[in-house]
Amino acid sequence: MAHFPFPRTVGAVVEVRNLTRDFGRRRAIDGLTFSLERGEIVGFLGPNGAGKTTTLKILAGLIDGSSGEVYLDGRSLARLGPPPGHFLSFLGESDALPAHASVVQYLRLRARWKELAGGDRSVAQALQLCDLTRVRHRAIGKLSRGYRQRVGLADALLGQPRVLLLDEPTAGLDPCQVGELRQLLAHLPLSPTVLFSSHVLGEVDAFCQRLLILNGGRLIADGTRQDLSRSLLAGSWHIWHGQTRGEGGCAAQLAQLEGVRVESCIRRRDGIGYVLALQESDEVRGRVVQTLTREGLLLRWERDVPLLESIFFAATRHSSGPP
Numbered sequence: 001m002a003h004f005p006f007p008r009t010v011g012a013v014v015e016v017r018n019l020t021r022d023f024g025r026r027r028a029i030d031g032l033t034f035s036l037e038r039g040e041i042v043g044f045l046g047p048n049g050a051g052k053t054t055t056l057k058i059l060a061g062l063i064d065g066s067s068g069e070v071y072l073d074g075r076s077l078a079r080l081g082p083p084p085g086h087f088l089s090f091l092g093e094s095d096a097l098p099a100h101a102s103v104v105q106y107l108r109l110r111a112r113w114k115e116l117a118g119g120d121r122s123v124a125q126a127l128q129l130c131d132l133t134r135v136r137h138r139a140i141g142k143l144s145r146g147y148r149q150r151v152g153l154a155d156a157l158l159g160q161p162r163v164l165l166l167d168e169p170t171a172g173l174d175p176c177q178v179g180e181l182r183q184l185l186a187h188l189p190l191s192p193t194v195l196f197s198s199h200v201l202g203e204v205d206a207f208c209q210r211l212l213i214l215n216g217g218r219l220i221a222d223g224t225r226q227d228l229s230r231s232l233l234a235g236s237w238h239i240w241h242g243q244t245r246g247e248g249g250c251a252a253q254l255a256q257l258e259g260v261r262v263e264s265c266i267r268r269r270d271g272i273g274y275v276l277a278l279q280e281s282d283e284v285r286g287r288v289v290q291t292l293t294r295e296g297l298l299l300r301w302e303r304d305v306p307l308l309e310s311i312f313f314a315a316t317r318h319s320s321g322p323p
Helices: 052-059 103-113 119-129 145-157 175-186 201-207 225-232 250-255 282-294 308-317
Strands: 012-023 026-037 041-045 067-072 088-091 163-167 193-197 210-215 218-223 236-241 260-268 271-278 300-302
Touching: 012 052, 012 193, 026 052, 026 193, 026 218, 041 052, 041 201, 052 088, 052 163, 052 193, 088 145, 103 119, 103 145, 119 145, 145 163, 145 175, 175 201, 193 201, 201 308, 210 225, 210 308, 218 225, 218 308, 225 308, 250 260, 250 271, 250 282, 260 282, 260 308, 271 282
Parallel strands: 041 193, 041 210, 088 163, 163 193
Antiparallel strands: 012 026, 012 067, 210 218, 236 271, 236 300, 260 271
16 A cells, blocks of 8 residues: 555645546546535535545545546545545445454454554444444344444544545434434544535534535535525525425415525425525515415415525526436
8 A cells, every 4th residue: 555644734635626537428527626624524415326426436545536636635646546544434335344244353354454553442442432342243244234334434433534435324324323423423533524425414414514515426516504505595585384285286376476486395394395586575575475375374484594405406406417
């Protein structure tokens, strides 16, 4: 394995510049440019096929990009080869773990493969962090999906890496385990930089300070929830009514109103909500009120309190899908 020197620097720990990746005639990644600052926890969002997993695998050195550059602490990944485990770790599919190995055997093997100093100490720390000590001698194939996911996370945490790439890390975990993972990430030693991919928007909202949204292999949004709300939902209103079954034709009726565009429909326990882009006038808002009250529906207006779903739908609505 190539020597990978990393001086302690201030600023971006990961930089991606105009990164592309082609699979035959299909372009999975198209000109991605972004950076990750030290200690950030960043959500990585996008529809299926958006290019999230491909990007994470390139950053982890598992596959090469077709063009563009990736820099880790200012060092070119293309020139130095895969980063060592003490600097960067990737958590992918838990089903790829060896079924016949015990938990502790697998983690010891991974610690040796990553060339970690104090491998046994790193294994013990990872077992404790992920609450795997009591099952350390169990065969991985006999564990539940949730526990296999913990084994994958323990592998990623070996050596306390400075960058964590997590691809659907809560898949198969129950709500209690998701909460434990959230606490674990919030209190990791050395505050690593985390890039967290998930389809569960509520988890991303709880974990992450900043969002990167991909669609069709392109980066279509980058910022905090507040920043993206201001840029993507300017002039938008959230309205909720007390009907909980069906849409009652309201979405179609609202869409027909002049000066009104229905961005999305979101269901919650307390009713159905719409994100509306409205022309700024009392007349337009009055038409919306009349339409809903005519249906006998309770109405509540909210502004500047966007759900992450609203931001995601607004970002992907007008961008291209997979090529």
